[in-house]
Structures are given as C-alpha cells and as structure tokens.
Amino acid sequence: MPSETSGEALVEPSAERRHLAAEKKNQRYVWWYLAYFLFGIHIVAFVMIYAVTHAK
Secondary structure (H helix, E strand, O other): OHHHHHHHHHHHHHHHHHHHHHHHHHHHHHHHHHHHHHHHHHHHHHHHHHHHHOOO
C-alpha cells in the first residue's frame, strides 16, 4: 500500500509541472496575440486618420 501512495506522489508532481509549463506557454501566447491585436488596431486607426485628414 505505501508503494502505491509514493508512486502516485511521484507521478503527481510531474503532471503538475507539465500542467504549469503548458499554462505558462499558453499565457505567453495570449499576451503575444493581444499585443499583435492592439498593434493592428493602431495601424488601422492611423490609416483611417490619414485617410480622413487627406480627403478632398
């Protein structure tokens, strides 16, 4: 019985470590997507401002 408990205890930290690593990677991707999205919105806004100010 103790061997099963210690075996589960050894497997659990590994799974937890993998889960935390995947979560950190996903968070990094979310920040990159947010940065690209905000950058794109600004580009569109600047182009629209340019178009409006240079319209005849």
